[in-house]
Amino acid sequence: MVQDIFEKIKNNRGPIGQHAKESHGYFTFPKLEGPIGPHMIFRGKKRLNWSLNNYLGLANHPEVRKADAEAAAEFGFAAPMGARMMSGNSNYHEQLEAELSAFVQKEDTILCNFGYQATLSAIDCLVDRRDVIVYDAESHACILDGVRLHMGKRYVFKHNDMEDCEKQLARATKLADEQGGAILVITEGVFGMRGDQGKIKEIVELKKKFNFRLFVDDAHGIGTLGATGGGAGQEQGCQDGIDVYFGTFAKSFALIGGFISSDEQVVEYLRYNMRSQIFAKALPLPLVVGALKRLELMRNMPELKENLWTITNALQKGLVDAGFNIGETDTCVTPVYMNGSIPESTNLIFDLRENYNIFCSMVVYPVVPKGMIILRLIPTAVHTLEDVEYTIDAFKKIVGKLKAGEYVSDKIASV
Numbered sequence: 001m002v003q004d005i006f007e008k009i010k011n012n013r014g015p016i017g018q019h020a021k022e023s024h025g026y027f028t029f030p031k032l033e034g035p036i037g038p039h040m041i042f043r044g045k046k047r048l049n050w051s052l053n054n055y056l057g058l059a060n061h062p063e064v065r066k067a068d069a070e071a072a073a074e075f076g077f078a079a080p081m082g083a084r085m086m087s088g089n090s091n092y093h094e095q096l097e098a099e100l101s102a103f104v105q106k107e108d109t110i111l112c113n114f115g116y117q118a119t120l121s122a123i124d125c126l127v128d129r130r131d132v133i134v135y136d137a138e139s140h141a142c143i144l145d146g147v148r149l150h151m152g153k154r155y156v157f158k159h160n161d162m163e164d165c166e167k168q169l170a171r172a173t174k175l176a177d178e179q180g181g182a183i184l185v186i187t188e189g190v191f192g193m194r195g196d197q198g199k200i201k202e203i204v205e206l207k208k209k210f211n212f213r214l215f216v217d218d219a220h221g222i223g224t225l226g227a228t229g230g231g232a233g234q235e236q237g238c239q240d241g242i243d244v245y246f247g248t249f250a251k252s253f254a255l256i257g258g259f260i261s262s263d264e265q266v267v268e269y270l271r272y273n274m275r276s277q278i279f280a281k282a283l284p285l286p287l288v289v290g291a292l293k294r295l296e297l298m299r300n301m302p303e304l305k306e307n308l309w310t311i312t313n314a315l316q317k318g319l320v321d322a323g324f325n326i327g328e329t330d331t332c333v334t335p336v337y338m339n340g341s342i343p344e345s346t347n348l349i350f351d352l353r354e355n356y357n358i359f360c361s362m363v364v365y366p367v368v369p370k371g372m373i374i375l376r377l378i379p380t381a382v383h384t385l386e387d388v389e390y391t392i393d394a395f396k397k398i399v400g401k402l403k404a405g406e407y408v409s410d411k412i413a414s415v
């Protein structure tokens, strides 16, 4: 019997959507109001906020706000009209591409409208049906969706497991050899949930044994890692070994958009073949001019990254000293692992928000295994050491209550 799509959707709301009725506006789709920073308004009250990837604190930096406002007034958000290839190119777009290339130490760069779309579409553009993709099992959805578009074979390796990566590369090599195809290995600079870096250096080492190109999604690494903020490859001393580098504007840059950097001829190929950019409007000028200002500040104000790491180190050390499990993070992303059910986690978050005025993200099943709760803290350059101290103190109290069973319930907290 043919089903009706709308009926099907009504009866299966999806793993998170099934809780929408109780959680919408609070646990999901919350509204954080006021200028972006460590203290924002949630449901009419000021909360200490650890939930935004505003790593360098640029979102509300006075020079950034000024540059954004002036660019919006000068150009408006319509300009330029059309796709870059047809009518949407500008000197500003090209200047930003050149400056980004220098920042991440690559020959050339292509700007993209969204980070998600950039990764997905670049993967789609780089491989054909004879090629083989080898990718990390915990890759971000934009990588997984890029891989889904691939019409050839793909092999997944266990997260950051170099033995398995080598095994999959051996299988890929055999197949690519038979088919006359090439191999693309894909990983991340920083895995955004757990905060561990991808083992880029080890993967680059494998080039001595296998013939492949390496694509790295460094959404969380750019601006936060490496001596000059060049990202995870720079941090690990192997930026040269990354063949295709992806960065987003959605995190350290506190903007929107993204970019892919690589060898000149690869970027030229992407410019003329990447479907998401050929068939979509160019980034509006205020965003491009705003990105130039942010990049200038990232280059000229190393203290932003230093502050970020002062807060990160204090937060992570404080949590570990207090007995919390923060897993294997070696970046600013700070997950705090706890055990409990989904209803318990909602009661805990409710308590944390309402009684301690702390706002952070919570990650539960199906993103992590059943019974695991991750409270995910994102430190920024504009948090203070007092914010850190207050948070660790509050966390000690809520984990005490969690262990004492005070949050046990058979249903999601009602708000």
Ligand SMILES: Cc1ncc(COP(=O)(O)O)c(C=O)c1O
Residues within 6 Å of the ligand: 114, 115, 116, 117, 119, 140, 142, 188, 190, 192, 217, 219, 220, 248, 249, 250, 256, 257, 258
């Ligand atoms: C690892 C990773 N890749 C890609 C993206 C997508 O970037 P954007 O938000 O710019 O679309 C994100 C952001 O959520 C991310 O964390």
